Amino acid sequence: MALRDSPSSCPALWRWLRCPPAELRLDLVLASGQSFRWRQSSPGAWTGVLAERVWTLRQERGRLWYTVYGEDGPGPETDRILRDYFQLDVRLPALYRAWGAADPLFCRTAAAFPGVRVLRQDPAECLLTFICTSNNHVARITAMIERLCRAFGRRLCSLDQRPFHAFPSLAALAGSDAEAKLRALGFGYRARFVSGAAKAIAEGMGTAGLCRLRDAPYAEARRALCALPGVGDKVADCVCLMALDKAEAVPVDTHVWRIARQRYGAALGARSLTARVYQEIGDFFRELWGPYAGWAQAVLFCADLRKGRDGGSRARRGRSQASRGAGCS
Known part of the structure; x- marks a missing residue:
C-alpha cells in the first residue's frame, strides 16, 4: 500500500521536490502547532489533508517526496500547492544566518533545530482552527479538529480504514445548529466563537475578503481579524503569520x-x-x-515545545522506573 511503500520503490506514485533538511524538516514543522491536520502515519512519513486532497509526505536524500490520493494523483499542480504551502521560495538558511548574527541566543538554540519554516495556510481554515487553541494543547486541539472535520467536512477518502475529510465550509459552520453540534463534540465555550466567526465572515467580508487581507498592511489585517468573535491578539497574529503573509507578526x-x-x-x-x-x-x-x-519566533517556539515534550517523556519514564523499582522492593 502507498502508505508503507518507500518513494524509491513506487516511482509512478510519488513525485519529489528538491528540498534539503536545512530548508525543511517535516518532523519539526508538522508537529509544531502550526497545523493540526498531519499525523506520522509510519516512521518518517506524514499523512494529512491539504487543499481538499489527502497527501503523504516524506524526506529522503535532500528530496521532499509526496503522493496524493485520488483520481488525479500527483502532478505539476500539486507541486505548486506544496511549494506554496511550505513557502519554499523563501531561502531559510540565509534567514537563520541573519537571525544568528543579530542574536547569539537564537544561534545557540537554532543549531539543533534547522529547517523550521512557517506554513502558508488557507486563511479561513487557519482562523477557525486557531480559535480552538485558546487554553488548549496540541494533542487535544488535533483531536478537536479531527472531530470538527468528520462532523462538518466532506469525506475525501479512507486509508487503512481511517476516513479523511476536508475542512468544513463557512456555510456548514455558520448553520443554525452548528454551535449546538460543536458543543456536543466537546468544544465548550469555543463552539460559540467558531460558529460566530464563520457566520461573521460569511455574512461580511467573505472568504475572498479574508484572502485580500494578504495584501493589506499588517496592522490593518490584525484589526480586521480582532473584530471577529473569539479573535484576540494572539489568534490574530497566528493567522497573520501563517495565512496572511505577515512575516513580522x-x-x-x-x-x-x-x-x-x-x-x-x-x-x-x-x-x-x-x-x-x-x-x-x-x-x-x-x-x-x-x-x-x-x-x-517559530524556531524558538518549536524548540521550546520539543524540549517540553522531551522533558515530559523523561519525567514519565522516571516515574515509570520509580514505580517498577518500588514494585520490586
Whole structure:
C-alpha cells in the first residue's frame, strides 16, 4: 500500500521536490502547532489533508517526496500547492544566518533545530482552527479538529480504514445548529466563537475578503481579524503569520512570554500578559530579528515545545522506573 511503500520503490506514485533538511524538516514543522491536520502515519512519513486532497509526505536524500490520493494523483499542480504551502521560495538558511548574527541566543538554540519554516495556510481554515487553541494543547486541539472535520467536512477518502475529510465550509459552520453540534463534540465555550466567526465572515467580508487581507498592511489585517468573535491578539497574529503573509507578526503565548522574560529579559516587570505587554514583546522581537521576526519566533517556539515534550517523556519514564523499582522492593 502507498502508505508503507518507500518513494524509491513506487516511482509512478510519488513525485519529489528538491528540498534539503536545512530548508525543511517535516518532523519539526508538522508537529509544531502550526497545523493540526498531519499525523506520522509510519516512521518518517506524514499523512494529512491539504487543499481538499489527502497527501503523504516524506524526506529522503535532500528530496521532499509526496503522493496524493485520488483520481488525479500527483502532478505539476500539486507541486505548486506544496511549494506554496511550505513557502519554499523563501531561502531559510540565509534567514537563520541573519537571525544568528543579530542574536547569539537564537544561534545557540537554532543549531539543533534547522529547517523550521512557517506554513502558508488557507486563511479561513487557519482562523477557525486557531480559535480552538485558546487554553488548549496540541494533542487535544488535533483531536478537536479531527472531530470538527468528520462532523462538518466532506469525506475525501479512507486509508487503512481511517476516513479523511476536508475542512468544513463557512456555510456548514455558520448553520443554525452548528454551535449546538460543536458543543456536543466537546468544544465548550469555543463552539460559540467558531460558529460566530464563520457566520461573521460569511455574512461580511467573505472568504475572498479574508484572502485580500494578504495584501493589506499588517496592522490593518490584525484589526480586521480582532473584530471577529473569539479573535484576540494572539489568534490574530497566528493567522497573520501563517495565512496572511505577515512575516513580522509575532504570536505571543505563554511559551513566547517565558522565552522573552527568561532568555531576553523583556517585560520583566510584567506580572501578566496584558495587551501592552503583548505589544511590547512583539515589538522587541521585531526590532531584534527584523522583517521575518515571526519566522524566527517559530524556531524558538518549536524548540521550546520539543524540549517540553522531551522533558515530559523523561519525567514519565522516571516515574515509570520509580514505580517498577518500588514494585520490586
